[in-house]
Amino acid sequence: MAFDTSLQRSLATEVEASGPAPALAAVAALMEMGDRLGVTDVITVGKDFTVAEIAAATDLPEEGVAGYLEALESAGIIDAVDASGEPARFRTAADYERIQHQAGYLSWTMNANRPFIENARAYLTDQSKPTGAYTRDGRQVAISSQWMGAQAFYPAALDAIFRLEPEHVVDLGAGTCRLLIEVLQAFPGSTAVGLDLDPASCRAAEKAAVQEGVGDRLTVVERPIQSVADDPGPLAGADVIHAGFVFHDMMPEEESVADKVLAQCREALRPGGVMAITDAVPYLRNPRERAFSAIVTYYHRQFMKRKLLTEQEWRDKLLAAGFSSVEVVELGFPTGRLFLASR
Amino acid sequence: MAFDTSLQRSLATEVEASGPAPALAAVAALMEMGDRLGVTDVITVGKDFTVAEIAAATDLPEEGVAGYLEALESAGIIDAVDASGEPARFRTAADYERIQHQAGYLSWTMNANRPFIENARAYLTDQSKPTGAYTRDGRQVAISSQWMGAQAFYPAALDAIFRLEPEHVVDLGAGTCRLLIEVLQAFPGSTAVGLDLDPASCRAAEKAAVQEGVGDRLTVVERPIQSVADDPGPLAGADVIHAGFVFHDMMPEEESVADKVLAQCREALRPGGVMAITDAVPYLRNPRERAFSAIVTYYHRQFMKRKLLTEQEWRDKLLAAGFSSVEVVELGFPTGRLFLASR
Numbered sequence: 001m002a003f004d005t006s007l008q009r010s011l012a013t014e015v016e017a018s019g020p021a022p023a024l025a026a027v028a029a030l031m032e033m034g035d036r037l038g039v040t041d042v043i044t045v046g047k048d049f050t051v052a053e054i055a056a057a058t059d060l061p062e063e064g065v066a067g068y069l070e071a072l073e074s075a076g077i078i079d080a081v082d083a084s085g086e087p088a089r090f091r092t093a094a095d096y097e098r099i100q101h102q103a104g105y106l107s108w109t110m111n112a113n114r115p116f117i118e119n120a121r122a123y124l125t126d127q128s129k130p131t132g133a134y135t136r137d138g139r140q141v142a143i144s145s146q147w148m149g150a151q152a153f154y155p156a157a158l159d160a161i162f163r164l165e166p167e168h169v170v171d172l173g174a175g176t177c178r179l180l181i182e183v184l185q186a187f188p189g190s191t192a193v194g195l196d197l198d199p200a201s202c203r204a205a206e207k208a209a210v211q212e213g214v215g216d217r218l219t220v221v222e223r224p225i226q227s228v229a230d231d232p233g234p235l236a237g238a239d240v241i242h243a244g245f246v247f248h249d250m251m252p253e254e255e256s257v258a259d260k261v262l263a264q265c266r267e268a269l270r271p272g273g274v275m276a277i278t279d280a281v282p283y284l285r286n287p288r289e290r291a292f293s294a295i296v297t298y299y300h301r302q303f304m305k306r307k308l309l310t311e312q313e314w315r316d317k318l319l320a321a322g323f324s325s326v327e328v329v330e331l332g333f334p335t336g337r338l339f340l341a342s343r
Numbered sequence: 344m345a346f347d348t349s350l351q352r353s354l355a356t357e358v359e360a361s362g363p364a365p366a367l368a369a370v371a372a373l374m375e376m377g378d379r380l381g382v383t384d385v386i387t388v389g390k391d392f393t394v395a396e397i398a399a400a401t402d403l404p405e406e407g408v409a410g411y412l413e414a415l416e417s418a419g420i421i422d423a424v425d426a427s428g429e430p431a432r433f434r435t436a437a438d439y440e441r442i443q444h445q446a447g448y449l450s451w452t453m454n455a456n457r458p459f460i461e462n463a464r465a466y467l468t469d470q471s472k473p474t475g476a477y478t479r480d481g482r483q484v485a486i487s488s489q490w491m492g493a494q495a496f497y498p499a500a501l502d503a504i505f506r507l508e509p510e511h512v513v514d515l516g517a518g519t520c521r522l523l524i525e526v527l528q529a530f531p532g533s534t535a536v537g538l539d540l541d542p543a544s545c546r547a548a549e550k551a552a553v554q555e556g557v558g559d560r561l562t563v564v565e566r567p568i569q570s571v572a573d574d575p576g577p578l579a580g581a582d583v584i585h586a587g588f589v590f591h592d593m594m595p596e597e598e599s600v601a602d603k604v605l606a607q608c609r610e611a612l613r614p615g616g617v618m619a620i621t622d623a624v625p626y627l628r629n630p631r632e633r634a635f636s637a638i639v640t641y642y643h644r645q646f647m648k649r650k651l652l653t654e655q656e657w658r659d660k661l662l663a664a665g666f667s668s669v670e671v672v673e674l675g676f677p678t679g680r681l682f683l684a685s686r
Binding site: 013014015017018019020021022023024025026027028029030032033036037038060061063064065067068070071072074075076077098101102103105106107108109110111113114116117118120121123124125127148155283285288290291292293294295296297298301302331332333334 | 356361362365370381417418451459468491498631675
């Protein structure tokens with residue numbers, strides 16, 4: 001018998017059918033496992049490590065770490081640096097950050113939002129079910145967002161901010177102030193205010209700013225963005241105000257508050273100043289974005305009961321707040337848009 | 344200001360960075376949700392449906408179904424058949440089956456095996472932890488395997504079996520006998536025996552065989568494969584014996600039993616007969632298969648405590664069982680191989 005020739009002919013069709021799905025799923029699962037094991041926390045991109053070092057840093061037995069690193073290496077996530085060496089040394093693969101970035105999309109969509117998937121029937125049956133009925137794991141949302149965001153949320157916003165050579169920048173919903181710290185490092189004379197609701201993020205931001213040598217130029221303000229509607233103090237003197245994926249959290253219930261916040265931003269900006277808003281827009285139809293846009297929109301509408309504004313709604317809203325013009329920038333992050341509103 | 348030109352320049356890099364990950368994750372989440380809602384069960388490929396029909400068939404409110412179908416349509420998973428019609432009619436997209444197939448890889452890897460990811464630290468800390476310590480959801484394993492398998496596990500095996508124009512086929516670990524039913528339909532004079540441990544699968548197989556008009560030519564035998572080592576009765580008269588992803592479940596503890604089963608198969612086959620084994624091989628290194636091969640191998644070794652045999656180990660084992668030659672066929676399913684052992 002000689003099956004091979006004709007059997008292999010069907011292989012191409014089958015490979016085409018599964019495409020990149022098996023590999024993406026595999027690396028996402030291995031990266032998530034690395035997070036749960038604490039291994040991804042102790043790996044530094046481009047720096048060698050051994051089984052013993054990882055085992056010590058994670059308080060895991062060497063045998064277990066050896067098995068896990070074997071899987072990472074075979075998957076192409078890490079490389080064996082010098083196969084002849086003893087003990088074996090490893091290093092992140094050249095595209096480790098891209099792998100982590102892609103894993104972020106699978107992890108956020110398939111896992112951080114899993115309560116929505118598993119409880120879909122309950123949500124659809126009772127449309128009034130409150131947002132928090134099946135709570136997502138905040139840590140899993142944060143980790144997967146961080147992986148996704150590393151290369152896609154903010155590069156365009158950063159690029160726009162850098163171009164303005166700002167003296168004073170304000171970030172609404174600043175989280176751990178990673179964006180502001182980058183700006184402060186790039187512009188040695190500049191100052192910044194990061195505003196966030198979450199105490200833990202504010203403390204982490206203060207710590208990171210000191211570590212990165214910009215602690216004296218960053219002010220962290222622990223309060224909700226909504227407070228700016230009535231007290232615009234934190235906005236004073238800004239030539240850039242940034243807000244990333246925070247405004248939609250006020251929609252629809254607090255849309256009038258959001259409108260006041262935008263008007264206060266317009267009012268507080270220096271001449272020539274710009275408001276830079278990154279947010280998700282609903283149900284895009286172009287081939288690149290439509291599938292991810294659909295799940296982002298549906299999760300927000302059906303499960304988080306949030307309203308995403310269209311590009312046109314954002315333009316109208318920003319012009320109504322007094323801005324003179326609005327530019328819209330497409331982002332690498334599918335269904336995300338950067339709105340640049342000029343004073 | 345005119346940010347657009349230069350900002351768009353960085354877009355290409357960012358899009359390249361996320362690649363197909365966002366879209367694959369999105370459709371997998373939407374397909375899983377459809378499974379939990381019971382919607383995927385009532386959708387027939389190529390057949391129109393309305394919101395009201397799906398709502399009635401799934402016992403869900405129309406408003407909820409309308410929102411879900413809007414998401415599916417916007418994602419490109421289903422199409423609106425006639426946008427002007429009232430009520431709106433939908434149909435599965437042309438590549439619906441490919442979408443489901445790809446979703447299967449994400450669902451199996453990221454979700455059905457999630458207990459391994461979330462409890463990785465416990466498994467690695469106590470290497471003796473029994474396989475069932477954190478039990479996977481059998482239904483989620485079955486559904487995701489069915490999605491993955493639809494286009495990739497068995498086409499090569501079926502192709503090989505068809506070519507032999509078999510009169511009598513035996514399937515070890517036949518599940519719901521889908522493969523055997525296809526063979527019986529293709530060869531009107533043929534008969535088959537499907538052996539499986541699981542009572543529910545056996546009953547489903549019998550029902551399906553009757554529905555498909557081959558009930559009188561299929562015998563379902565409810566027992567473990569291991570039983571064949573001492574009682575080869577169910578193998579009698581076969582010119583093809585198939586076994587898909589079942590032998591590795593016997594390794595390593597019952598490897599000698601597996602060897603006896605193989606020897607009985609060799610003994611029972613008619614002259615010219617062939618044993619066709621589909622199974623996963625460990626830690627392949629080629630670019631297409633390495634990542635998925637790594638997670639499949641690691642899940643089996645570390646978490647299920649199973650031993651996967653290499654191609655060479657399979658060849659040796661089959662020759663040792665008395666087969667005269669072994670051919671190995673690469674499958675669309677990454678890390679899967681079809682071994683064709685001639686009597």
